[in-house]
Amino acid sequence: MSAMLDVQNLVKLFPLAGTRKVVQAVNGVSFTINRGETLSLVGESGSGKTTVGRCILGLIDATSGDIIFDGQPMGRGRDIRSKALRGRVQLVFQEPAESLDPRIRIGATLAEPLRFLGVNRADRDKRVREVAEHLGLPARVLDQYPAELSAGLQQRAGIGRAVITRPELVILDEPTSALDPTARAEIVDLLIRLQAEFGTAYLLITHDLSTVRFVSHRVAVLYLGSIVEEAPAEALFARPLHPYSVGLLSSVLLPDPALTRTSAVRLEGEIPSPIDLPPGCALAGRCPFADARCRAERPVPVAVAPQHFVSCFHHDKVAALDDTTDNFARFQEDSARLLSVGAG
Amino acid sequence: MSGSDGAMLDVSNLWVGFPSYGEQTHHALKGVDLRIAPGEMIGLVGESGSGKTTLARAIMGLVPPPGVVEKGRVLFAGRDLTALGDEARRAVLGRELAMVIPNPRAELNPVLPVGRQISNVAFYHLGVSRKEADRIALDMLRAVRIPDPERRFAAYPHELSGGMAQRVVIAIALVCWPRLVISDDATSGLDVTVQSQVLDLLQTMVREKQAATLFITRDIAITAHFCARIAIIYAGEIVEVADTRSFFTRPHHPYSIMLLAAFSHNPALRARWTRTEAAGGVATGGCAFAPRCVRRQPRCTQEAPVLRQMAAGHDVRCHFPVDAAA
Numbered sequence: 001m002s003a004m005l006d007v008q009n010l011v012k013l014f015p016l017a018g019t020r021k022v023v024q025a026v027n028g029v030s031f032t033i034n035r036g037e038t039l040s041l042v043g044e045s046g047s048g049k050t051t052v053g054r055c056i057l058g059l060i061d062a063t064s065g066d067i068i069f070d071g072q073p074m075g076r077g078r079d080i081r082s083k084a085l086r087g088r089v090q091l092v093f094q095e096p097a098e099s100l101d102p103r104i105r106i107g108a109t110l111a112e113p114l115r116f117l118g119v120n121r122a123d124r125d126k127r128v129r130e131v132a133e134h135l136g137l138p139a140r141v142l143d144q145y146p147a148e149l150s151a152g153l154q155q156r157a158g159i160g161r162a163v164i165t166r167p168e169l170v171i172l173d174e175p176t177s178a179l180d181p182t183a184r185a186e187i188v189d190l191l192i193r194l195q196a197e198f199g200t201a202y203l204l205i206t207h208d209l210s211t212v213r214f215v216s217h218r219v220a221v222l223y224l225g226s227i228v229e230e231a232p233a234e235a236l237f238a239r240p241l242h243p244y245s246v247g248l249l250s251s252v253l254l255p256d257p258a259l260t261r262t263s264a265v266r267l268e269g270e271i272p273s274p275i276d277l278p279p280g281c282a283l284a285g286r287c288p289f290a291d292a293r294c295r296a297e298r299p300v301p302v303a304v305a306p307q308h309f310v311s312c313f314h315h316d317k318v319a320a321l322d323d324t325t326d327n328f329a330r331f332q333e334d335s336a337r338l339l340s341v342g343a344g
Numbered sequence: 345m346s347g348s349d350g351a352m353l354d355v356s357n358l359w360v361g362f363p364s365y366g367e368q369t370h371h372a373l374k375g376v377d378l379r380i381a382p383g384e385m386i387g388l389v390g391e392s393g394s395g396k397t398t399l400a401r402a403i404m405g406l407v408p409p410p411g412v413v414e415k416g417r418v419l420f421a422g423r424d425l426t427a428l429g430d431e432a433r434r435a436v437l438g439r440e441l442a443m444v445i446p447n448p449r450a451e452l453n454p455v456l457p458v459g460r461q462i463s464n465v466a467f468y469h470l471g472v473s474r475k476e477a478d479r480i481a482l483d484m485l486r487a488v489r490i491p492d493p494e495r496r497f498a499a500y501p502h503e504l505s506g507g508m509a510q511r512v513v514i515a516i517a518l519v520c521w522p523r524l525v526i527s528d529d530a531t532s533g534l535d536v537t538v539q540s541q542v543l544d545l546l547q548t549m550v551r552e553k554q555a556a557t558l559f560i561t562r563d564i565a566i567t568a569h570f571c572a573r574i575a576i577i578y579a580g581e582i583v584e585v586a587d588t589r590s591f592f593t594r595p596h597h598p599y600s601i602m603l604l605a606a607f608s609h610n611p612a613l614r615a616r617w618t619r620t621e622a623a624g625g626v627a628t629g630g631c632a633f634a635p636r637c638v639r640r641q642p643r644c645t646q647e648a649p650v651l652r653q654m655a656a657g658h659d660v661r662c663h664f665p666v667d668a669a670a
């Protein structure tokens with residue numbers, strides 16, 4: 001069975017005004033998403049993850065590369081605004097407060113996508129009530145304005161607006177970053193439930209790694225516009241094999257003072273400027289394993305296990321590190337012990 | 345309990361209210377007590393709306409109108425900040441007491457180069473020459489690890505990434521080596537790698553200069569690694585305060601456990617600590633957390649609990665705290 005979304009060699013360059021330089025935002029990114037699957041695209045700000053999402057949606061045009069949705073290429077004349085695709089690919093934004101129209105009641109916001117699909121009023125109202133119930137939105141919320149709601153409820157409404165058309169693919173651009181951890185957990189549960197019920201596929205774009213592991217089937221780690229590692233979520237978090245993935249995962253703080261960060265790979269500094277990238281590996285300047293070859297030659301993805309690809313010449317050295325313990329798994333065990341006593 | 349035996353900050357029985365026309369005054373803070381020793385970093389954790397930011401503002405003497413400090417005292421190095429006049433307070437703020445705020449783009453001046461914004465603070469407070477202030481500002485940009493600091497000195501806020509703008513804000517706060525730093529959710533918008541660098545930096549400065557730090561966050565995970573003590577705030581009251589190790593070994597308040605449960609990815613366990621049926625709201629008579637509490641008993645809705653000691657240095661405001669043996 002062919003993938004629902006197939007992105008091949010996606011490149012997006014932004015020319016810099018007044019110069020001959022270009023910002024190499026996305027440098028040959030390839031991935032696929034199957035029906036009902038979640039692929040997470042993780043990386044620091046500036047890694048190009050949002051640009052990838054926008055190219056897929058057709059909000060900006062890719063410089064080169066192919067985006068195939070449901071067997072047919074996306075591009076000029078075929079994007080989420082075209083009649084044939086309308087409602088099949090949807091988007092959830094990061095800032096729930098800013099992505100909802102402040103002057104329109106939540107109920108009307110939810111119904112809006114249906115209006116553009118030509119659904120009549122009675123069916124719209126019925127569908128809005130169904131979705132609200134599904135999302136756990138209290139009925140009163142439908143008559144309220146965004147400003148009257150908490151951030152968690154606003155984001156629920158944002159998700160409701162996206163799923164009301166029963167899309168096949170939802171692009172989630174940092175859906176939980178603006179929320180409290182308690183609200184974040186609720187949104188994650190909601191997304192998982194909706195996927196189980198409707199078989200919606202997600203492209204989750206985020207830097208919030210602690211949610212990624214439990215929502216995603218597969219994870220692609222993006223660095224300076226290239227995917228440096230792609231693997232099933234469990235495998236990546238248990239044993240990251242790219243030095244960047246190791247550094248990124250060890251920066252995640254878990255609420256337990258005993259689970260300290262590993263020190264094998266510390267990422268110093270910030271992501272370098274994506275203008276006029278040097279040849280070779282993009283991480284070479286920040287990587288403790290970098291040698292002459294890394295600076296001269298760009299590594300290509302190597303399959304190290306089924307569905308696990310790493311673009312690094314030294315992934316065997318990373319694999320030999322002995323301190324990449326799976327803190328995430330340990331935390332889940334410890335927290336389960338803490339949480340299992342004393343409730344109600 | 346009284347006096348300021350060496351505490352850098354001593355907040356006692358602080359009440360802040362927001363009067364509302366025709367309605368009852370909303371008390372954002374209800375008798376908060378908090379002490380921070382020099383060189384100590386305390387984490388204050390709560391959800392949005394719990395009063396974290398109001399506490400920070402009240403310490404600075406900058407409660408936004410119509411809010412008023414109704415009761416209580418804020419001693420900073422022995423001086424009562426609530427009693428200072430505007431002029432005297434301005435000399436303290438920024439110099440000895442600094443605040444790092446979230447949302448840097450909104451707080452930075454959009455029409456002034458960022459280097460100048462740092463240098464202005466040094467120029468005004470340290471009484472140095474403009475040239476010297478600029479040099480200090482450049483050092484600060486280096487200290488917060490902004491790449492290419494000479495060029496970024498002349499950049500405007502819109503030319504910086506969110507992470508870089510946040511570091512500029514931290515540089516502004518720390519440029520005069522203040523004795524008390526209040527960080528209000530300052531790292532929540534940053535990438536994880538940048539966040540740990542910024543937190544390391546903050547921690548180094550606290551140690552070096554013996555500056556006290558009130559680290560306000562909604563992310564309890566940060567406090568586990570960077571704070572010596574942790575205080576949980578709910579609806580304007582501190583509901584649990586403890587040494588970090590003691591807290592994470594056995595949190596006693598049901599709300600603290602609920603905050604930790606949000607990080608668990610076992611939905612069944614999380615559901616056990618989350619009460620869904622009661623539609624929010626704050627109880628009037630009893631415990632403020634009762635409507636959301638899974639351990640609620642009749643007593644909780646009638647009588648407000650007081651802060652009491654569970655172990656050395658570990659206080660909890662709950663009638664029925666979770667015990668290790670429970």
